[in-house]
Amino acid sequence: MLTLFHHPMSAACRFVRIAFGEYGEELALIEEMPWSRRKEFLALNPAGTLPVLLAEGDVPIVGATVIGEYLDETRGVLKRERRLFAENPMDRAEIRRLVDWYLGKMESEVTRHLVRERVLKPLMPNAAGGGSPDSTAIRAARANIRQHLKYTNWLAGTRHWLAGSRITYADLAAAAAFSVLDYLGEVDWRDNAAARDWYMRVKSRPSFRPLLADRVRGLAPVSHYADLDF
Amino acid sequence: MLTLFHHPMSAACRFVRIAFGEYGEELALIEEMPWSRRKEFLALNPAGTLPVLLAEGDVPIVGATVIGEYLDETRGVLKRERRLFAENPMDRAEIRRLVDWYLGKMESEVTRHLVRERVLKPLMPNAAGGGSPDSTAIRAARANIRQHLKYTNWLAGTRHWLAGSRITYADLAAAAAFSVLDYLGEVDWRDNAAARDWYMRVKSRPSFRPLLADRVRGLAPVSHYADLDF
Numbered sequence: 001m002l003t004l005f006h007h008p009m010s011a012a013c014r015f016v017r018i019a020f021g022e023y024g025e026e027l028a029l030i031e032e033m034p035w036s037r038r039k040e041f042l043a044l045n046p047a048g049t050l051p052v053l054l055a056e057g058d059v060p061i062v063g064a065t066v067i068g069e070y071l072d073e074t075r076g077v078l079k080r081e082r083r084l085f086a087e088n089p090m091d092r093a094e095i096r097r098l099v100d101w102y103l104g105k106m107e108s109e110v111t112r113h114l115v116r117e118r119v120l121k122p123l124m125p126n127a128a129g130g131g132s133p134d135s136t137a138i139r140a141a142r143a144n145i146r147q148h149l150k151y152t153n154w155l156a157g158t159r160h161w162l163a164g165s166r167i168t169y170a171d172l173a174a175a176a177a178f179s180v181l182d183y184l185g186e187v188d189w190r191d192n193a194a195a196r197d198w199y200m201r202v203k204s205r206p207s208f209r210p211l212l213a214d215r216v217r218g219l220a221p222v223s224h225y226a227d228l229d230f
Numbered sequence: 231m232l233t234l235f236h237h238p239m240s241a242a243c244r245f246v247r248i249a250f251g252e253y254g255e256e257l258a259l260i261e262e263m264p265w266s267r268r269k270e271f272l273a274l275n276p277a278g279t280l281p282v283l284l285a286e287g288d289v290p291i292v293g294a295t296v297i298g299e300y301l302d303e304t305r306g307v308l309k310r311e312r313r314l315f316a317e318n319p320m321d322r323a324e325i326r327r328l329v330d331w332y333l334g335k336m337e338s339e340v341t342r343h344l345v346r347e348r349v350l351k352p353l354m355p356n357a358a359g360g361g362s363p364d365s366t367a368i369r370a371a372r373a374n375i376r377q378h379l380k381y382t383n384w385l386a387g388t389r390h391w392l393a394g395s396r397i398t399y400a401d402l403a404a405a406a407a408f409s410v411l412d413y414l415g416e417v418d419w420r421d422n423a424a425a426r427d428w429y430m431r432v433k434s435r436p437s438f439r440p441l442l443a444d445r446v447r448g449l450a451p452v453s454h455y456a457d458l459d460f
Contacts, residue, residue, distance in 0.1 A: 046381065047335055059320055065295070066326040073319040089303040090289050096296040105277055108338075151276065 021207030157194035185222035251437030328400035415452035
């Protein structure tokens, strides 16, 4: 069994967990506090970021998209119609664009800020940057969610899955990001029926179940977080 | 010939230009102002970011790493010992980690800030965020360069090329980022002989020549920018 250094409220880490789950492969999870900069962890990844996978031979594979590519090269290619990636280079580029959208653009405009202000800061020691949440950062992130939800709603209304007719990494990345925000009650699904329906479909998959059981200290999820019919 | 929407002072765009250059393939370049948010450009890439490649059939391929993967899948695999990527999944993961380092981490800690404050702001209309440079942002970015230069010096001193014995995307990404900073005279090569020697080797390649001819309006490069023996 491979090992993943992760944090439960990291969208990038959730993406990796769902991907392994889809391929029916269990991961040993080690929770790493993103701010701690432990020496042993920095030796695996000098950038100090999550996730890090310890692959065969305990070689560290660093970062969600890099792990996703590794997983595709070592497992995905053998999965035929269950592969979470396309065969065609153009279709692969579209999947990668969307993974970057949700784990890059949305992360830096929305997810990272809400997680830092609402989840991490209350747990962090003051010396590491802990303390009261910054309400300006929260407001800005909340204003940005709407655009991402609207774009997802458009994609989900246009295509069966976000990158086309099959479930792919694009869906996993988007669902990973939205699931973190949904835990925090930050997603207003009401006017976005296509996005809501798409999220319900991803959320109902067995690979998603472990994420719905995640809890962070001192912060319970909103009541509908684990409901499959919300 | 394929078309690249780019900006000369974008490390991500430079990475793509060098990669195509290494494979001996010319690109038609269209300069796009990163702040302009032109309708026609947003139709190609709703994120509004650079670079965007118009691939075969004018299909837009969005983002430097996505274009890099596309280029490898459609050209690289045929290049044998001239391929800019490895064959082995573990080695590929290391190359991708370093590309993310230079075009992600270094970009967000250093490159983006210095380019925005020193190159773009003087050209941008006030309504788009133009105006006087923010000296705090410049100071912070300058403090961060040192760590990246030190890390690169360590890599270049340990391995012949940054990801191993052959030149790869990792070198192209790092050289693209450093070349932007070098244009601005922001890199102090003096105490980093291994990094300097490595950069000189990349800079001497024919694929790099067009970048050394790049000029931005109102800002000449430092005197050693285009010197092959600096």
